[in-house]
Amino acid sequence: MVGSFPEPFRHGLGGRRLPTTVECGGDVAAACAHVAAVLGHAGVPVASQLLGAGSGQDSLTVVVGTWHDISRELAATLLARGPASSGVFARFGREGTSLKLLNASVVVAKSLRSPAGMIAALAQQGAPPTWLVVGTDTAGVTAAARALTAARLHDHFALAVSGGRDLPVPR
Numbered sequence: 686m687v688g689s690f691p692e693p694f695r696h697g698l699g700g701r702r703l704p705t706t707v708e709c710g711g712d713v714a715a716a717c718a719h720v721a722a723v724l725g726h727a728g729v730p731v732a733s734q735l736l737g738a739g740s741g742q743d744s745l746t747v748v749v750g751t752w753h754d755i756s757r758e759l760a761a762t763l764l765a766r767g768p769a770s771s772g773v774f775a776r777f778g779r780e781g782t783s784l785k786l787l788n789a790s791v792v793v794a795k796s797l798r799s800p801a802g803m804i805a806a807l808a809q810q811g812a813p814p815t816w817l818v819v820g821t822d823t824a825g826v827t828a829a830a831r832a833l834t835a836a837r838l839h840d841h842f843a844l845a846v847s848g849g850r851d852l853p854v855p856r
Contacts, residue, residue: 686806687804687805687816687838687842687843688834688838688839688840688842690835690838690847691727691728691729693757693814693837694724694729695728695729695794698716701830703743703813704734704743704744704745705724705728705729705730705731705732705745706731706733706736706745706746706747706759707720707721707732707734707743707745707749708733708735708746708748708749709735709749709750710749710751710754710826711736711754711834712750712751712754712823713749713750713751713754713823713826713827713830715827716818716823716826716830717749719833720818720830721733723830723834724747724772725815729804734829736754736758737758737848741826742847745815746760746813746816747815747817747818748760748761748816748817748819749818749826749827749830750818751781751820751821751823751825751854752777752781752819752820752821755819755849756777756781756812757815759809759815759817760807760815760817761817763809764805764807764817765777767791768855770803771807772807772842773775773805773842773843774786774787774788774789774842774854774855775787775843775845775854776817776856777821780816781821782798782799782821783796783798783801783849784797784801784802784803784820784821784845785797786845786852786854787854787855789855797821797845798821799821799822799825800820800821800822800823800824800847801820801845801846801847802819802820802821802825802826802827802828802829802832802846802847803817803818803819803829803843803845804832804833804838804844805817805819805843805844813851818830818833825847828846828847829844832844832846837851842854842855843855
């Protein structure tokens with residue numbers, strides 16, 4: 686649940702603070718720098734690396750990139766499998782150029798076209814959550830990165846952004 690931001694980055698999980706890594710797609714350097722700066726201002730030391738370098742099981746990871754760039758990442762594959770696997774009621778269209786928000790019946794409630802972005806946290810059993818700051822394109826990733834604030838994420842499971850609007854997920 687992203688609504689607890691800046692947790693779990695600030696104080697950790699289960700009383701244990703974990704290192705934080707920001708993995709950056711190649712064409713979203715400004716959005717990645719913004720995410721790292723936001724975490725830094727929250728008192729979280731951050732290491733940045735290229736997408737796909739892997740940060741291990743004992744760290745919190747924030748993956749920043751377009752859907753096209755991150756779709757092969759483990760957390761992205763969970764998102765692509767749907768809410769039963771990811772817990773997130775959203776998915777990207779086949780080409781990654783649209784973001785589909787789902788209702789409780791797992792039916793598309795709203796389809797967002799480029800530029801659109803989302804912040805979501807996903808975890809596999811027993812592993813720390815991986816946060817995704819992802820978009821349909823660079824502008825969508827930038828919009829999602831700018832939404833990484835406690836005020837905008839407050840009480841949301843995940844947050845989509847499009848056209849200057851925040852759209853809580855699920856719809």
